[in-house]
Amino acid sequence: MQNLPTAETYTAEATYMPWGILLAEIEDIVISKTPEHGRVLDLLCGTGNLIGALKKKRPDMECTGVDLEPEYIAYAREHHPDIDFIVADAFTWEASEKFDVIVCTGGLHHLPHELQEPFLGKVASLLKEGGMAIVGDPYIPDYANEQERKLAAAELGHEYLAVTIQNGATDDVIQAAIDLIPNDVFLVEFKTSIEKVTPHFNKHFAHVDMHKTWGPDSFGDYYFVCGN
Ligand SMILES: C[S@@+](CC[C@H](N)C(=O)[O-])C[C@H]1O[C@@H](n2cnc3c(N)ncnc32)[C@H](O)[C@@H]1O
Numbered sequence: 001m002q003n004l005p006t007a008e009t010y011t012a013e014a015t016y017m018p019w020g021i022l023l024a025e026i027e028d029i030v031i032s033k034t035p036e037h038g039r040v041l042d043l044l045c046g047t048g049n050l051i052g053a054l055k056k057k058r059p060d061m062e063c064t065g066v067d068l069e070p071e072y073i074a075y076a077r078e079h080h081p082d083i084d085f086i087v088a089d090a091f092t093w094e095a096s097e098k099f100d101v102i103v104c105t106g107g108l109h110h111l112p113h114e115l116q117e118p119f120l121g122k123v124a125s126l127l128k129e130g131g132m133a134i135v136g137d138p139y140i141p142d143y144a145n146e147q148e149r150k151l152a153a154a155e156l157g158h159e160y161l162a163v164t165i166q167n168g169a170t171d172d173v174i175q176a177a178i179d180l181i182p183n184d185v186f187l188v189e190f191k192t193s194i195e196k197v198t199p200h201f202n203k204h205f206a207h208v209d210m211h212k213t214w215g216p217d218s219f220g221d222y223y224f225v226c227g228n
């Protein structure tokens with residue numbers, strides 16, 4: 001078990017944390033751009049909220065969710081029985097067919113820094129020709145050494161916590177926002193900077209568009225829309 005909140009708290013986070021804005025934008029893009037009966041993969045799908053919302057609005061889509069955490073997949077299966085959920089490690093999982101659309105939200109920063117570039121390679125390998133991948137995460141200010149990285153993680157964490165409280169979050173969600181700070185500072189999670197991640201996207205995709213949904217100048221929530 002990783003150091004993650006319960007499925008219920010995790011689901012509630014999207015209501016109070018800035019993260020909800022990013023999820024809503026990605027949802028709109030997938031709903032409007034996925035071809036009829038398209039194959040959609042949510043890689044590192046967690047509790048299946050995003051892919052569940054997508055399937056509800058576009059029942060024609062053939063939806064798959066993959067995550068390592070059995071508790072999250074059990075929750076996802078219970079709430080979205082019309083979606084194919086798989087417990088698997090994204091790096092070793094093999095799909096029988098490629099996908100028109102791949103989404104990965106809040107997943108990249110759960111992978112150790114050295115695995116983030118290979119993970120994007122895996123995403124690219126699962127995408128059909130002409131398909132679209134959308135990868136969204138929170139990013140910290142850029143840093144040049146380990147002390148700067150810790151300070152950058154604390155800066156994002158403080159801003160995130162403040163906005164979560166201002167949004168009227170329940171105590172369990174506030175606690176989850178507090179827990180993000182030690183997770184990020186001590187590398188339980190692996191947030192990085194936009195400056196460091198952008199070359200990884202450019203390495204694996206021919207087209208990369210970056211969008212920002214929340215945050216001060218140099219950090220916050222971003223998603224990348226990528227094509228081959
Ligand atoms: C913060 S959650 C994001 C969940 C979901 N995408 C969302 O937006 O709500 C990160 C997820 O990555 C999963 N994960 C981490 N490493 C993984 C791996 N190697 N293969 C599959 N899932 C992994 C964790 O179990 C966790 O559910």
